Amino acid sequence: MLESIRQIPIDYYVYLSTLLFVIGILGVLIRRNAIIVLMCVELMLNAVNLLLAAFSTYLATPRARSWCFSSWSWRPPKRRWGLAFW
Amino acid sequence: MTLYLFLTLAVVSVITALLMVFSKSPVRSVLYLILTFFAIAGQYILLNAQFLAVVHIIVYAGAIMVLFLFVLMMLNLNSDTEPQKSTVWKLTAGIASGLLLVTLVGALRGSIQISTPAEANGRVGLVENLGRVLFTDFVVPFEIAGILFLAAMVGAVLVGKRDLQV
Numbered sequence A: 001m002l003e004s005i006r007q008i009p010i011d012y013y014v015y016l017s018t019l020l021f022v023i024g025i026l027g028v029l030i031r032r033n034a035i036i037v038l039m040c041v042e043l044m045l046n047a048v049n050l051l052l053a054a055f056s057t058y059l060a061t062p063r064a065r066s067w068c069f070s071s072w073s074w075r076p077p078k079r080r081w082g083l084a085f086w
Numbered sequence B: 001m002t003l004y005l006f007l008t009l010a011v012v013s014v015i016t017a018l019l020m021v022f023s024k025s026p027v028r029s030v031l032y033l034i035l036t037f038f039a040i041a042g043q044y045i046l047l048n049a050q051f052l053a054v055v056h057i058i059v060y061a062g063a064i065m066v067l068f069l070f071v072l073m074m075l076n077l078n079s080d081t082e083p084q085k086s087t088v089w090k091l092t093a094g095i096a097s098g099l100l101l102v103t104l105v106g107a108l109r110g111s112i113q114i115s116t117p118a119e120a121n122g123r124v125g126l127v128e129n130l131g132r133v134l135f136t137d138f139v140v141p142f143e144i145a146g147i148l149f150l151a152a153m154v155g156a157v158l159v160g161k162r163d164l165q166v
Helices: A003-007 A010-030 A034-058 A068-072 A075-085 B002-022 B026-046 B050-075 B087-108 B127-136 B139-160
Strands: none
Touching (some): A010 A034, A010 B002, A010 B087, A034 B002, A034 B026, A034 B050, A068 B050, A068 B139, B002 B026, B026 B050, B127 B139
């Protein structure tokens, strides 16, 4: 079995993702700069991705991990948004 | 050892995320966000998801952050140009997100019980298995993502050539 699975309970990953997600929400709420708000949304997406990767490793299936790609796939529209802003 | 590595990465990611939210200048926020992403990539490697880690670094630290820095520099955003929200609003937002954190942690405490299969090996996160799943079970979302990419590319060209005669 993997070393990290044996030593780290999955609760730690869940709490870390929750904390990062809440920090992202806090950033969306208190910042007014649109780019910073978008970055905070990215942070929330990353928290979800981390959770997906953790569960996929602990359940030993690559299925959960492939959903990470769906949250990556909205970055081209965002890039277009950035270009339009420019 | 692994636990300490995890804790270090977790503390680094949380602290840099907080600094990103609270730092005044947008450029500094972007730099802190890059640090956060690197810490998360370290977590992926710890979870034996090397492919995810590599793609994560390429996507975020490479493409988007460079573009965002460009945008910030072109727009010349400074801390004094950013409109500030009122103190009451900030306080309310802090309390609301704190309550959300308490609620989530309280709901999740002790409710997670998973059993790792005994045959779990380190080969799950490798490109081979991920690619097989992505091209068999998840081929429809994959193709939809491809269409989204194409639409974004066409849109970027159209936006870039604003004076194009159609």
